[in-house]
Each structure stands twice: as structure tokens, then as C-alpha cells.
Amino acid sequence: MRAGPPDERAALDSDALQARLHALEAQSAGQAREIRALERIETLLERVDALEREKLRFEGQLKELSAILALSRGLSGTLEPAIWLRAVLPLLSRILPGDAVAMWLLEDGGTILQRAAAVGSAILAAPVPRGEGIVGLVAATGRAQLVPDLAAESRVLPAELLAGPSGAYLAVPCRTAAGSVVAVLTAQAATPHDLPPTILGLAQAVASHVATAWDNVQLYQRTREMATRDELTGLWNRRHLAEQLEQEIQRARRYGHPFAVVLADIDDFKVYNDSHGHLGGDRVLRQLAELLLRTTRRADVVARIGGEEFVIVLPESDRPGAAAVAEKIREAVASEPFPGRESQPGGRVTVTLGFACFPEEGEDAVILLEKADRALYLGKHDGGNCVRPAPRP
Numbered sequence: 515m516r517a518g519p520p521d522e523r524a525a526l527d528s529d530a531l532q533a534r535l536h537a538l539e540a541q542s543a544g545q546a547r548e549i550r551a552l553e554r555i556e557t558l559l560e561r562v563d564a565l566e567r568e569k570l571r572f573e574g575q576l577k578e579l580s581a582i583l584a585l586s587r588g589l590s591g592t593l594e595p596a597i598w599l600r601a602v603l604p605l606l607s608r609i610l611p612g613d614a615v616a617m618w619l620l621e622d623g624g625t626i627l628q629r630a631a632a633v634g635s636a637i638l639a640a641p642v643p644r645g646e647g648i649v650g651l652v653a654a655t656g657r658a659q660l661v662p663d664l665a666a667e668s669r670v671l672p673a674e675l676l677a678g679p680s681g682a683y684l685a686v687p688c689r690t691a692a693g694s695v696v697a698v699l700t701a702q703a704a705t706p707h708d709l710p711p712t713i714l715g716l717a718q719a720v721a722s723h724v725a726t727a728w729d730n731v732q733l734y735q736r737t738r739e740m741a742t743r744d745e746l747t748g749l750w751n752r753r754h755l756a757e758q759l760e761q762e763i764q765r766a767r768r769y770g771h772p773f774a775v776v777l778a779d780i781d782d783f784k785v786y787n788d789s790h791g792h793l794g795g796d797r798v799l800r801q802l803a804e805l806l807l808r809t810t811r812r813a814d815v816v817a818r819i820g821g822e823e824f825v826i827v828l829p830e831s832d833r834p835g836a837a838a839v840a841e842k843i844r845e846a847v848a849s850e851p852f853p854g855r856e857s858q859p860g861g862r863v864t865v866t867l868g869f870a871c872f873p874e875e876g877e878d879a880v881i882l883l884e885k886a887d888r889a890l891y892l893g894k895h896d897g898g899n900c901v902r903p904a905p906r907p
Contacts, residue, residue, distance in 0.1 A: 593730065593735075594731075595731055595732075598728075598731050599617070602617060602631065602724065603615060603617060603631045603632065606633070606699065606720065610684075610699070610713070610716075610717060611709060611710075611713055612684070612701035612703040612708070613676075613677040613702060614633065614676030614701070614702045615632070615633050615700070616631065616699070616701075617632075617688075617697055617699055617700075618630065618642065618649050618653075618698040618699075618700065619697050619728075620653060620697065621641075622641075624644065626642065627641065627649055627653055628642075629673075630697075639674070642671060642674060646671065647670055647671035647674050648661065648667075648669060648670050648671075648674055648683060648700075649671075649698050650671075651669065652685040652687050652695075652698050653687065653698050656693075658687065658717065659684070660682075660683075660684050660713075660714060661684075662709070663681075663682065663706040663707060664679065664680055664681055665680055667683070670683065674700065675702065676700065676701075677704045678704060681708065682702065682703040682705070682707060682708050683709070684701045684713065684714075685698055685699070685700045686698065686700075686718055686720075686721045688721045688722070688725035688728065689722065689725050690725050691726070691729075696725055696732075697724065697725065699720070699724060701717070742757075744803075744818040746800065747799055747800050747802075747803035749803050749806070749818045750815060750816065750817040750818075751819075752817065752819045754815075754817065755819060758827060759775070759883075762827055763879060765829075766872050766873070767877070771829075772871055772874075773827065773828060773829045773871070774827075774831040774832070774833070774839075775828075775869060775870050775871075775883060775886045776867055776868070776869040776886065777823065777824070777867065777889075778823070778824045778826065778843060778865045778866070778867045778890075779823045779824075779890055779894070780798070780799075780863065780864075781858075781894075781899055782858055782898070786798060786854065786863070789854065789857040790853075794853070794854055795822075798852050798863060799818070799822065801850070802824070802852075802863075802865075803816070805843075806824060808846075809839075809843050809846050810828075810843075813829055813830075814827060814828050814829070815827035825883070826843075831871075833871050833874065833903060836903075837901060840867040843865070843867060844865060844867055844899065844900070844901055847864060847865045848863075848864050848899060849862075850863065865898075865899070866898045866902075867893065867901045867902070868886045868887065868889025868892070868893055868901075869889060869901070869902075870882045870883075870886040874906075875904045885904035885905075888904060888905065889905065
């Protein structure tokens with residue numbers, strides 16, 4: 515077949531090129547659409563990833579807030595210190611990471627820290643001086659400490675360790691609204707670097723709630739003590755004595771253990787007040803209260819029930835034991851250098867004591883007090899400065 519003229523061939527080539535150009539343009543437009551679609555898909559995927567991360571972050575925050583809410587409810591469940599301390603550590607162990615969690619309270623005027631409770635550790639810790647070790651440093655500075663690897667930390671004290679000498683350690687101060695540190699929370703992981711830095715924020719939030727709750731417990735205790743303490747001497751008052759006597763009776767009945775009630779009364783106290791005035795008499799009462807605390811056990815209940823009369827409840831004490839304690843008190847008072855004692859008969863301040871024992875003299879608080887008071891009266895009748903047991907029928 516013979517080709518056409520040159521102009522005709524050129525026109526055909528131009529049409530082919532034009533068609534090809536349109537095809538390429540269409541292909542390019544399609545590819546551009548595909549690229550834009552892919553870019554939109556990538557953008558959507560990035561947004562999905564971001565939303566997923568945000569979702570996880572919100573879920574984590576929600577979990578933390580739920581845990582803190584549960585903690586707050588648990589912490590406000592009681593105002594009794596012993597019960598509160600038993601309840602707080604299981605709650606904390608469910609929030610803070612690690613293998614062992616503990617709470618250290620500032621005691622002894624704020625100079626030492628004593629581990630009040632712990633979860634995951636059966637070892638009783640020795641006191642930690644404020645400013646020493648990790649716990650003491652946190653108490654002194656009020657700044658949290660995170661130790662990733664205990665093997666590289668020389669400041670930690672053996673008493674602070676909860677889960678062995680290795681691993682990671684976290685100590686966070688519990689600060690009140692006034693800014694004072696009242697306790698330190700610690701968590702220990704058995705594996706180094708197992709406590710991430712991200713835990714600090716949660717731990718500090720938890721510590722803040724613990725500090726507020728513990729401050730409320732302490733305030734409640736101080737308020738309750740004000741209502742149950744004798745204003746002049748600081749000893750327990752008649753109200754608290756009645757409560758303690760009833761508890762001691764219930765305990766003695768349950769376990770079959772004896773206890774004794776001792777009444778003490780200052781001899782010729784009116785003579786002292788007439789010679790030295792009531793302010794001088796108040797000083798003697800305060801000094802006698804301190805002496806009674808020194809000569810009795812921590813488990814004993816020492817109360818002032820009015821005027822110059824005092825009551826001592828002696829748990830786990832029988833008749834011979836009560837007589838020995840009462841005689842010890844009598845001797846201590848007679849030899850105490852009370853100011854102005856030379857104005858008293860015999861040149862010294864003395865007391866007369868009477869006592870009654872559960873269950874021999876009675877199984878009721880009123881009866882025991884009445885019989886101890888009867889014994890005291892007999893001692894006064896005999897001249898005072900003596901110890902008398904409740905008379906038996």
C-alpha cells in the first residue's frame with residue numbers, strides 16, 4: 515500500500531500524538547487521584563493511630579482516677595489509726611507498681627521514721643533517722659526519689675528495703691496542705707528499672723490523698739483526746755476511764771484474765787492548798803500525774819476523776835500484783851521532792867491507796883470502784899500513807 519502525501523502523514527502523526535498525550539494526561543490524572551487517595555488514607559491511618567493512643571491515654575487516666583477514687587473512699591472509711599493503717603496498704607499496693615509497698619510515719623517529734631505498715635514484706639524495719647537513707651532524705655527535703663537500680667545506690671539503708679537488696683526503689687513524701695511531710699510512701703520492685711519514671715505523677719497524687727486522710731485521722735485523735743483528757747494533768751478523765759473499764763471487763767470475761775482497779779487520794783491535800791494556794795496545789799497534781807505515769811506500765815490506764823483522786827486500771831494483775839504496784843506508787847510519792855512538802859504533816863506529800871480485783875471483788879465496774887473506794891476509806895481511817903485491799907466478806 516502506498517503511503518499518502520507528507521501533509522497527510524503529518525496530520526495522522528499529530529492526531530496520534532494528541533491522542534497519546536490525552537491518554538498520558540488521563541493516566542497521570544488517575545495516578546494523581548490514586549496518590550491523593552493514598553495520602554488521605556495515610557492521613558486517616560495516622561489519625562486512627564493518634565486516636566488509639568489518645569484512647570489508651572484516656573483509659574490509663576480513667577484507670578488511675580478510678581483507683582484514686584477507690585483509695586479516697588477507702589481512706590475515709592475509718593478514723594481509728596490502727597484500723598486505718600491496716601486498710602491503707604492493700605489499697606496502695608493495687609495502685610502503685612512493684613513487689614512491696616510501705617508507709618513510713620514520722621515519730622519522736624519528727625526526728626525518726628517508723629514503718630507503720632507494709633505489704634509484701636514480712637521483715638520488721640528498724641527506725642530510720644530523718645535525713646538518712648532514701649526515706650529519711652525524702653522526709654527531710656520533701657522531694658520524691660526514684661532509684662532505678664539499687665545496686666548502684668549507696669545511700670539506701672538495710673531497714674528501708676522491702677523486697678531484698680536489689681531492684682528499683684521509689685519514695686514519695688506525703689505532704690499536708692500546709693506543706694509539712696507527715697509520712698513517706700515507698701515501693702520496691704525486685705527487678706532493676708522496673709519502676710518507670712512515669713509512675714512519679716501517679717505516686718505523688720496518691721501520696722497527696724494519703725497525707726490528707728492521715729492528717730484527718732490525727733486531727734480526730736487530737737480532738738477525741740481533748741474530750742477524754744483531764745485538762746490540768748493530761749491524764750485520762752472520768753469519761754475515758756468508764757470506757758476503758760468496760761472494755762477491760764469484757765476482755766477479762768472473754769479470756770478469763772484478772773485485772774485490778776486502784777484508787778489513790780492525796781493525804782491532807784486541803785492543808786497543802788491552804789498553805790500554798792490552789793495554783794500550788796495544781797502544780798502538785800501535775801507532778802503527781804507524771805509520777806503515776808512513770809511508775810505504771812504503758813498498758814495501764816491512769817485517770818484523774820476529780821480533785822486529788824486518781825484511778826489506775828491494771829490489766830492482767832491479780833491481788834498480789836495490784837498490792838505490789840500500789841505499794842510502789844505509795845513509796846514513790848512519799849519520796850518525791852514536791853515543792854512545799856515541808857508544810858504537810860510529816861514533812862512530805864503522801865497518798866493513800868485502795869484496790870479491788872476482778873473477778874474476786876466484783877464483775878461490774880461500779881462495784882469494783884465502790885470496793886476500791888471502801889478500801890481507800892479504811893486506809894484513810896488508819897492514818898493514811900498506806901495501801902489497803904478491798905475487804906472481803
